[in-house]
Amino acid sequence: MLDIPLQALAAQAFTGLVLGGIFVLMAIGLSLIFGLMTVVNFAHGSFYMLGAYVAFSLMGVTKSFWAALVLAPLVVGALGFLVERFLIRRLYGRSPDDPLLLTFGLSLAMVEGAKLVWGKIGLTVDPPRQLAAAVNLGFMNFPVYRLFVIAVTAAVLVSLWLFLEKTSVGLVIRAGSRDALMVRALGVDLNRIWLLVFGIGIAMAGLAGVLAGPMRGVYAEMGVEIIIDSFVIVVVGGMGSLAGAIVAGLVMGEIVSLTTFFAPRLAELIIFIVMAIVLLVRPSGLFGEAGLAE
Amino acid sequence: MHRRQFLTTATAGASILVFPAVLRAQSKDPVRIGFPLPLTGTFAAIAADMQRGAQLAMEELNAKGGVMGRKVDVMFRDDELKPAVGAQRTKELIENQKVDFVVGGLAAHVQMAINEQTKAAGRLYISVSQSDEISAKPDTSPLTFHEALNPTITSRTIATFGTKELGKKWWIVYADYAFGKQNTAVFAAIAPKLGATLLGSTPYPLGKPEFSAHLPKIQAAKPDVIYAVTPGADNVPFLKQAISFGLKKEAKIIVPLHFLDYVKEGGAEVWQDIFGATHFCHELAETLPQAKRYVEAYTKKFNRPPDAYSGYGYSGIMEVARGVELAKSTDSNTVANALRKNREYDHYKGKQWWRACDNKSFQDLWILKVRSPQQVKGEWGFFDVVGKVAANEELDRTCAEKGLA
Structure with missing residues (x-):
């Protein structure tokens, strides 16, 4: 009797890993931008949506999922550069509410803009032929494409870690997030660093969108839905903490998946319950440093 | 005298000229019909199609000189699939645009919100999408008409057909709002009588098409049939995810309603062999002269x-x-009475009628099966019509069951 539930639970846990992967890609970008620039980027979900749409269009032009997978995050990241350089940069040194309002407005404009460009009706994207099948994992049939999403997420995380820990630019980024004034005093041009970080964070949101497209379809409101979940994960992980974003993203993916198994109606609510509990016990999040978010 | 005579004549002449003009202008005012519908959101494609149908009706009516010699003006508004927005748009249509009637609403919960407004303002409302409550107490009213099928009729039909043709053990995946819940409840109620077992059911939030966390559980239960109440734009992502988890090979899939636009979007490879019901599809033009005329006019436009x-x-x-023509009036109560008194009509696919107690329209429905990619005819010929269920008041709840006896 017990082996069937155990198999089902294993299947459920594995499915949760993919949900968590998308969460992590979103939350890392948000956390990176917040940690370094104290910008609460409300437009993050819209860049996720844009990544999915741009990939759809690029697939139409290049006829290749792989080209779209590489190019779409770069296109979206480049757009992130422009947003930082010409919009957000003007608001540094002002109240943190100002960039929040700016990005909030931007997200609304982007959703409506996407409807103008790609239409109000959602689009479907197919995974590439090579990844379309399902593979038998012993306890379940699992779509190869979802395994691929897990692999891409892991590869991106490792690259990001190497970049932050092993390169001199990474060193400056880490220093800048601790004490921007001191780094400036040492003669580093932090404007360029912020531009870079914003671009990287946005490109990761774009990548998450590209990856989510073939699983969930592409529609203008897709970013509005995920941004709330992503903020919850960043708060639970600790604002600005990359390790926190990864751990909280994966844990939330698992919690949502397992809750869906036992009490599907609660699946929407559970992440907020978890957030409330975490904040009661650790007000600055699992990995957060007290005072950073103030 | 000369001057006074001139003035009198002129005034008289002017009033003759002006007064009939005023009268004429009043009677030539268009008959205004408000039409809220979700042009954005999960049902956008269905709403766009519904809008085209209403537009065609307006143009055909106006080409024949309108109703009672007055133009028909249908005013469409986007309700964004949100009850609050639907209520607001309807209120604006009634108060600012002075619409005489309201047609529209696509989704049970938004219909309710529209209906509250039309009831309060005393306007006739013809609701045009599925809902069980709209034609039952306490929501219905003498001015509330329901043109569409409803979950009771749909799910009783699906359960009867599916249990006989596809299998006895069922699992339902349903969007967690009125339409999904009602279909699930109707199926659960009728299943024992048909010898079917409902192994389980899974609610998910409408418009959030991520099903992966539900699929392993369904797979483990090994149902014969999966009833996918995943409406609108959720349909194709559901099927793709189910296929990617290998579920389509292990179980038969049936949907409450088939839509040409979503089948075309997903393609025959995804949709092949999936059954569903409908009140209309363009393939009916091959057998029904009324449908042929409608399909030709729509396709031409x-x-x-x-x-x-x-x-x-x-x-x-x-x-x-x-x-309006029957009542010779645009007063909502008079028009509603006229429709109840002359209850039979046939606009595009055969005879329909209003049931007097609940203003519910009864109509034929059909069972469709999606063709294989090789069998698809041309760009749009996806459906095989495999069965017809004739209009029958017994498929719905009785007036007593709806609290209207």
Whole structure:
């Protein structure tokens, strides 16, 4: 009797890993931008949506999922550069509410803009032929494409870690997030660093969108839905903490998946319950440093 | 004298000229019909089709000189699939645009919100999408008409057909709002009588098409049939995810309603062999002369064949027009009485009628099966019509069960 539930639970846990992967890609970008620039980027979900749409269009032009997978995050990241350089940069040194309002407005404009460009009706994207099948994992049939999403997420995380820990630019980024004034005093041009970080964070949101497209379809409101979940994960992980974003993203993916198994109606609510509990016990999040978010 | 005579004549002449003009202007005011519908959101494609049907009805009516010599003006508004927005748009249509009637609403919960406004303002409302409550106490009213099928009729039909043809052990995946919940409840109620077992059911939030966390559980239960109440734009992502988890090979899939636009979007490879019901599809033109005329007019105007819900939009506008002509009035109560007294109509696919107690329209429905990619005819010929269920008041709840006896 017990082996069937155990198999089902294993299947459920594995499915949760993919949900968590998308969460992590979103939350890392948000956390990176917040940690370094104290910008609460409300437009993050819209860049996720844009990544999915741009990939759809690029697939139409290049006829290749792989080209779209590489190019779409770069296109979206480049757009992130422009947003930082010409919009957000003007608001540094002002109240943190100002960039929040700016990005909030931007997200609304982007959703409506996407409807103008790609239409109000959602689009479907197919995974590439090579990844379309399902593979038998012993306890379940699992779509190869979802395994691929897990692999891409892991590869991106490792690259990001190497970049932050092993390169001199990474060193400056880490220093800048601790004490921007001191780094400036040492003669580093932090404007360029912020531009870079914003671009990287946005490109990761774009990548998450590209990856989510073939699983969930592409529609203008897709970013509005995920941004709330992503903020919850960043708060639970600790604002600005990359390790926190990864751990909280994966844990939330698992919690949502397992809750869906036992009490599907609660699946929407559970992440907020978890957030409330975490904040009661650790007000600055699992990995957060007290005072950073103030 | 000369001057006074001139003035009198001139004044008289002017009043003759002006006064009839005023009268004429009043009677030539268009008959205004408000039409809220979700042009954005999960049901956008269905709403666009419904809008085209209503537009065609308006143009056909106006080409014949309108109703009672007055033009028909249908005013469409986007309700964004949100009850609050639906209520607001309807209020604006009634108060600012002075609409005489309201047709529209696509989704049970938004229909309710629209209906509250039309009831309060005393306007006739023809609701044109599925809902069980709209034609039952306490929501219905003498001015509330329901042109569409409802979950009771749909799920009783699906359960009867599916249990006989596809298998006895069922699992339902349903969008967690009125339409999904009602279909699930109807199926659960009728299943024992048909010898079917409902192994389980899974709610998910409408418009959030991520099903992966639900699929392993369904797979483990090994159902014969999966009833996918995953409406609108959720349909294709559901099927793709189910296929990617290997579920389509292990179980038969049936949907409450088939839509041409979503089948075309997903393609025959995804949809092949999936059954579903409908009140209309363009393939009916091959057997029904009324459908042939409608499909030809629609295709000529929009350069593509109609999907199912265009028929509701078309018929809804045509029924308002018929009611106004019968009543010789645009007063909502008079028109409603006229429709109840002359309850039979046939605008695009055969005879329909209003049931007097609940203003519910009864109509034929059909069972469709999606063709294989090789069998698809041309760009749009996806459906095989495999069965017909004739209009029958017994498929719905009785008036007593609806609290209307």
